[in-house]
Amino acid sequence: MSTDDITTRIAKRLRELRQLRSETIDSLASKSGVSRSMISLIERAQANPTAIVLEKLAAGLDVSMAALFESEETAQKQNPLARHAEQSLWTDPESGYIRRTLSPPNWPSSLHLAEIQFPAGVRLSYEASGRRNPLEQQIWVLQGQIDVAHGSQLYSLKSGDCLAVRVYLPLTFSNPHSQTAKYLVAIVDDSLAYPTTGRDQ
Structure with missing residues (x-):
C-alpha cells in the first residue's frame, strides 16, 4: 500500500471515529492537544501526521493508534x-x-x-x-x-x-x-x- 493510500485511510478513519464518538474537530483538538488546523488537514488527507500526533489523536478518541489504521469501508470484508x-x-x-x-x-x-x-x-x-x-x-x-x-x-x-x-x-x-x-x-x-x-x- 502506497503512502498516499495510507494517508487516505488514516484520514477517513479519523473522521469516522470522531463522528462515531460525536466529537467535533474543536472538541477533539481540546482532548488531544493537536491543533484544529492539523486535524482538519489530516482528515482531508493533506498532511502526513507523525506517530506522536497519531498517538495524541488516538488518546483523545480513547482508542489505540492501531485503530487509526483500520478501515470501516472494508469492515464487511473480514x-x-x-x-x-x-x-x-x-x-x-x-x-x-x-x-x-x-x-x-x-x-x-x-x-x-x-x-x-x-x-x-x-x-x-x-x-x-x-x-x-x-x-x-x-x-x-x-x-x-x-x-x-x-x-x-x-x-x-x-x-x-x-x-x-x-x-x-x-x-x-x-x-x-x-x-x-x-x-x-x-x-x-x-x-x-x-x-x-x-x-x-
Whole structure:
C-alpha cells in the first residue's frame, strides 16, 4: 500500500471515529492537544501526521493508534488471513520508523499485532493523558536492542526479551545503538473487537 493510500485511510478513519464518538474537530483538538488546523488537514488527507500526533489523536478518541489504521469501508470484508505481501506499511515522516500492520484488516478481535523497524538513534515519547482506560501492550524484541521507559521505570531490552506494560504513564522508545532494531507490539484494544457500525458508543 502506497503512502498516499495510507494517508487516505488514516484520514477517513479519523473522521469516522470522531463522528462515531460525536466529537467535533474543536472538541477533539481540546482532548488531544493537536491543533484544529492539523486535524482538519489530516482528515482531508493533506498532511502526513507523525506517530506522536497519531498517538495524541488516538488518546483523545480513547482508542489505540492501531485503530487509526483500520478501515470501516472494508469492515464487511473480514478475512482471517493477512498475507505478508498484503500487509500495510506506514513510515513515520519524522523518525523514519516503519510500522507493518500484521493483524488481518478489520478482524473482530481486541488483539492487534504490529511489527516495528526502529532506526538507530531514534527516540519517541508518547503521552498517556486523555485515555479513560489504559491499554495493555506487550513488546517483543526480534532483532537488535531498544530502551523502553514507562514513567520513571527504564527497561533495556535485547533480542528475545518481551516486556508487558499497562499504558497509563508516558511511554518512551529509544534506540541508542548503531543498528536498526525490530520488535513486535501486541496491543489489546476493545474498540477493535467488533466493527464500529451499529455499536453503542
